[in-house]
Amino acid sequence: MADAQKNSGRRPWRGAVPWIVAALVLATVGLPSVAALGAMPSAPLVGHARPLAAPVSVAVNLTDAPAFSPRFLSAPAGSNVSVLLANRGNFTHTFTLAATPGARLSPSLSPAGVFAFFRANGTLANVSVAPGGQAWANFTLNASVGLSSFEFASIVPYQFQAGMWGLLNVTSVGPGLVMSDNTTDQLQFVPNVLAASPAHYPIVIDVLVTNQGSFGHTFTLAPQSNVSLSPANFTQYFQQHAPLVSVTVPSGGGSTVWANFTLTGPGVYQYICEVPGHFANGMYGLLYAGVAVPTPPPPPSTALVESWVLVGSGILLGIGIGVAIVASYAGRFPRSPDSHHGPH
Ligand SMILES: [Cu+2]
Numbered sequence: 001m002a003d004a005q006k007n008s009g010r011r012p013w014r015g016a017v018p019w020i021v022a023a024l025v026l027a028t029v030g031l032p033s034v035a036a037l038g039a040m041p042s043a044p045l046v047g048h049a050r051p052l053a054a055p056v057s058v059a060v061n062l063t064d065a066p067a068f069s070p071r072f073l074s075a076p077a078g079s080n081v082s083v084l085l086a087n088r089g090n091f092t093h094t095f096t097l098a099a100t101p102g103a104r105l106s107p108s109l110s111p112a113g114v115f116a117f118f119r120a121n122g123t124l125a126n127v128s129v130a131p132g133g134q135a136w137a138n139f140t141l142n143a144s145v146g147l148s149s150f151e152f153a154s155i156v157p158y159q160f161q162a163g164m165w166g167l168l169n170v171t172s173v174g175p176g177l178v179m180s181d182n183t184t185d186q187l188q189f190v191p192n193v194l195a196a197s198p199a200h201y202p203i204v205i206d207v208l209v210t211n212q213g214s215f216g217h218t219f220t221l222a223p224q225s226n227v228s229l230s231p232a233n234f235t236q237y238f239q240q241h242a243p244l245v246s247v248t249v250p251s252g253g254g255s256t257v258w259a260n261f262t263l264t265g266p267g268v269y270q271y272i273c274e275v276p277g278h279f280a281n282g283m284y285g286l287l288y289a290g291v292a293v294p295t296p297p298p299p300p301s302t303a304l305v306e307s308w309v310l311v312g313s314g315i316l317l318g319i320g321i322g323v324a325i326v327a328s329y330a331g332r333f334p335r336s337p338d339s340h341h342g343p344h
Helices: 002-015 017-037 110-119 234-240 300-331
Strands: 046-048 056-063 068-069 073-074 080-087 093-098 122-129 134-140 151-155 165-172 177-185 193-196 203-211 217-221 245-248 256-263 266-274 284-289
Touching: 002 017, 017 300, 046 056, 046 177, 046 203, 056 073, 056 093, 080 093, 080 122, 093 110, 093 134, 122 134, 165 266, 177 193, 177 217, 193 203, 203 217, 203 284, 245 256
Parallel strands: 046 193, 056 080, 073 165, 177 203, 193 284
Antiparallel strands: 056 068, 080 134, 093 122, 093 151, 151 165, 203 256, 217 245, 217 266, 266 284
């Protein structure tokens, strides 16, 4: 009889269990995801740049022959090249690399002529290495350099004349960073946010623009960062500041064009479509180079979801507690033997 009393006193609680469990489940499952939603921006569609050419690292010995060993180096266009220079001799040598592709030193040049050559053609690297020492020559091969070769030499007098020269051959053509964008007949760029995080400047960026609609467009990029163009002023602006790139996106679905340009520094660069009326319709985008894409505030719908989850779990918890109170209150009273058949 005591056991039966205990059981009947505990059993009424069971009615509350599903409600409390439901409330807990909603709270534990719903709230974290709502919290995540709240923290997460309504992510704009962002096109991200990706590197194409992997960094290249090579080692070159500088000897008293005098010579570079190896004499011929290779790297793809659009790559960062690091050359570890080790001077194995007893004389100072330099690794002086011409910046002009295809420019070749004439074997008959005097020491002064060698200096003049590098002054005229510029240098991608000019590193002097003491006897027994090591040094790095770091430089970037422009992505749009094309298949070519860059000559390097030691500019210590008479070392070039004695044979201390070599060639860096560009083995493949490729952009530094590539990304893609699309144009639509709704007169929009999709995405209208491009993000690039170049490891260095200048950086060549090649954007493949694909026409998803039938109208023709242009991809025209402002040469200055943080300039806010308007449909009223862009024509005058571009007359005074030549676009970094301006290409025509041919009409017809699926047609593509590459917009290739070189950025000299980080910033937010605006690009627009110059076809009359398109920019006014909102056909522009922003390229964030080395600058974080701003995160917009969470949309109102997130707040709605959040409040409903809170209210919902509160209601369920309230029902559960109510059922538990009623059940425990009812459980204190002895029942008539036929009470479980329901009220008459
Ligand atoms: Cu357009």
